[in-house]
Amino acid sequence: MTTLTHVLPYLVAAWVFLAGCYGLATSRDLIHAVGCLSVCQAATYVLLLAVGYRDGATAPVFSDLAPGSRPVVDPVVQALALTDVVVGATVTALLLALVVQVAKRHGTVDPDELSELRG
Amino acid sequence: MHHLLPLLVAVPLLGAALLAAGGRLVPRFVAQSVACAVAAGTAALAVLLLTHSSPPLTEWAGGWEPVEGHSVGIALTGDGPGLGMAALVSVLTLAALAYSWRSFDEPPHGHAGAFPALVLVFQAGMCGFATAGDLFNAFVWFELMSVVAYALTGHRVEEARAVQGALAFAVVNSLGAYALLMGIGLLYARTGELGLAEIGGALNAHGPPDALVLAGFVLVLTGLLVKAAAVPFQFWLPDAHAVAPTPVCMLLSGVMVELGVFGVWRVYDTVFSGPGGLPAADAERVLTVLGALTAVLGAVMCWHQRHIKRLLAYSTIAHTGLFLLGIGTLTPEGDDGVALYVVGHAGVKAALFACAGILLDRYGSVDEHVLHGRARPLRGVGVLVVVGALGLAGLPPFGTALGKSVAEEAVGGPLTVLYVLASAVTAAAVLRVAARVFLGLGPTPEDAGGEGAADAYETTGTGEEPETRQRLGRVPDTMTVVPALLLAGALAAGAVPAFGTAVARAMSEATSAGLVHTSVHWTPLGVGLGLLSTVLAVALAALAVGRPGLLAAPGWALPLRRLQSGHIGDYVAWLLVGTTVLGALALPGILSG
Amino acid sequence: MNGWILAAAVVLAAGLGATLRGVVTGPLRRRAAAQNLSTALACPALLLLAQGYARPAYVDLALVLAVLGPVGTLVFARLLADELADDPPHARTATFTAAALGAAVVVAVSVATGPGRALVKLLVIGALLVGGNLVASRALAGGMQEGRRD
């Protein structure tokens, strides 16, 4: 049980990443594909935060906590994950803007029906 | 001096912000002048820093100098290669902005500053990536340049192909970026560090490499190789480069793809080259195999294109393969050669894209068959294309030729043959285009009308809209002067002897191996090989123009062309396969270690 | 043993587990209702966690969720009105259960917190949570448009 919980967060991150990739590769709808890409990105948040966790520790925010009174988790990964969330949201928006234009110019959002750009 | 390093990012960003804020108030002319001034200023700054980069500069952003060897801040590395790339980026940005001065379409209403602002942000992202000394910071700038590149690629939203290419580009590159981030997470978990040098040191302290190091290496390299368009991560590149506006193509092909190669070099050299990293034999195998595949695929596909921008895009893939082969030797000579080659290639490739852009704006097509003989009046442009093709082939004394000859001697054996062949074939394809389009040589192709004839797995160059509002009656001077200057620069890179020596010194100071004195100069063998590939290119082109039937697309290339299916799902599947291949290629050393 | 965290774990496992099942299966109306319930249940869970970790600072999360959760549901109600109009979701029992749970948790945490600024914040959260949840579920059930209330 304990050995499992010691790797479970990492395994969940790996699973989520692979699931997102699978969805992206087999998607029949570009909007769905963009959603799958954000699932892939969720994996990176999970991995980063799992890496920074420390048993029995609390958040490194000292507004309601005397510094040094309790162990704290790693703030660096949190800052990285924070940046990552922003990046994810903006990339999603930009991709959706492109999907809107693809729908306009091709009349479809099914990747199977996009027949340009071959060879 | 080192405090000025972050300005390479801050200045273009500030320029972009001001352009975005004031863009709707000022006329287009002012916006473009401001953008050019900012790009030029950044270029000057990069060159200034470059002249002071010996010994390499290190800046801790926010003034967080290391205490007892550890810093909580972000390191910026201002060594020769990094600043050299930043200078190259800035010069090309300036060239792209100058090129788009007259040619580019009217901006969307009320957003006169949007296009130049985006180009400046692109420059900032690339400069930031080139000078990053911190893995996560490198990811941030990597993502910034990707995001801007997606938007710039899809800039012509009326074009069906442009938005599709931009979407494929965006999906594949974003996935690559997330893989890179997963790798960063794994490496941070092991080492607790984010600085490149610190991660390397901590890995070495930990002991021999294990599966974690392998996974970190594979994931980080996946991200960078997607950017560098190595096989099998290359599918997005032709789709994006063929449809992006010409000034953007110049930047994408000229430097952004090369920054992926630069990233591979930097990350391997700083992080994974120690005893705790990946054994040299494995890294060599990974880079050599992928490089060789990339060069072959790029050259073959390049030969079979009739869409001129797509043809140039594939030639970029072929050359990326050659760069990977060069750094795959893991020798100082290989690095020196590639560094010079990248500089020369940037000038030549940007100039060729600029010429393709002139064709597009003048005739509303970039199809080799349709344009047959039509560009005879554009004699000057024709000369530029031929000169560019010779530069691509590696005719001495181009910078490409010097870099190629140094790299050829470093790789040795059958890979030298690959170097000669790949550069010859890509150059021959360009020469073929020049002979048909500008001279009207050879029989008129049957499908010169532009309709039909193309099989399902061929992208023709018809149906592309000019980037200017109307077709150009006369080619503006800026559009011809810029490629001419770029070609002159590429020529100077090889012809000025001090340049090669300076590059070699900068490279040796930057590598973790320490100072190794290498000499970069013309050798009889190098000159001979350069001449050989030029002669081969001319012969191939002559054959293709004179006897088109003899070299018409053979059946065996069809499966290769079918792989480029334009389907995003396929590209993602190949990306997954690519990570597996990377892992398998790097596995032996981990198992034995 | 921390009862607050245990309670949060139960709410998460049972409540969010059930809404997850609801949002994945069945007709659209059921999925939309389940999405609304997920925010209505996660908010009390966040309050319980803040109390369990003895970190009043974490209450901000519940505050933001109480504000934005119903907004998210309104997004669905507004933009899916076409699809939901023919077959409006009715999840009265579940909605009221969630609202009651939210109210109970707010009361329990308030009692544990005692008077002060934190209490005001908790009461605001409680009001936003219960009110927002009820309005959002009503909007889903076809109450988005004038004259179509039922």
Added chain:
Amino acid sequence: MSPRMRLWLVAAGGAGLAALLVAACLDLPRFGGDRHPCGDRAVEASLSRHTANTVASVTFDQRAFDTLGEMSILFAAVLGSVVLLRQTRDEHRARPEPAAVSRPVRRYALLVLPVALLTGLYVVAHGQVSPGGGFQGGVVAATALHLLYLGADYRALERVRPLAPYEAGDALAASAYLVTGLAALLAGSAFLANTLLPYGTFNTLASAGTVPLLNAAIGMEVACAVVVLLAGFLDQAVEIVDEGESGERHDDPGRPGKRERP
């Protein structure tokens, strides 16, 4: 490539990647382990600069250069979306008909709107002290504005949302971040160094030197950026009509259903 072929490729590539990731997971330090050298140094550095929220210290002080990149990504994405979602020559705008939203929803929206805006400001303002900061608060505030669309109609939103000032605000906030960084450089320190202002009293709003300034700049940048971003999408979804679409537009998605069922 046929779907079956693609599936095989995904299976092969995915299996390889899965094996690699699982092997790496087994080699990772165990979850919840006690070794976080970088994190401990960051906490120390944060306390030395009187920043109660260590994450804010990492984001806006120690790794402020990363945040500059993050902000630029948002800035670039907004600029890119504006360009990508622009009204092209073959499109025109149709005025949406006002929607009739039921009274409880409208009341709720108008009631919550100020609360949500305040929440956003609160989250931004306390960034250096408690969880939150410019990004989180900015998104909350910008989302709050769109309650007008959800609770009233698109015209009501457009009245409080002239886009030009928001676009300018986005760019100016980005400039403000850069200028704060440059000011430190001009003052003789490094770019983005937190040396301009006194560090203040721990755990108050006026602590942590330039962190609150950068935080506020990001808050404004994000709020404006999200408004502009959503405006692009709303315009496309509600107003902009191209030749492929029927010109008759209504802002109220429920209308046809209503007409069909008198």
Added chain:
Amino acid sequence: MTEAVIVVALLLVGACATAAVAVRDPVRQSLVLAVLGVVLAVLFTVLQAPDVGLSQLAVGSALTPLLLLLTVRKVRRRAQRAPDGPAGRRGREGGP
């Protein structure tokens, strides 16, 4: 106890992410993604990262669904009203 709640949150995230991939219709997927946003925020809270949790809530609960649904609306409107758009093809309709 803290470990149990982490395991619960992790399993919820895993299940929700899988569901978000498996649900093929974009409208339904955006509902699942909204729930995924909330579940991720809970996970970040139990991993003691309230800052990240807040930003995930801010982005995931209303902003991302709004963007997704507006895109769906634009795309569907074309598909329904314009059987022959500029490209002359009928858009495939993914949903009900």
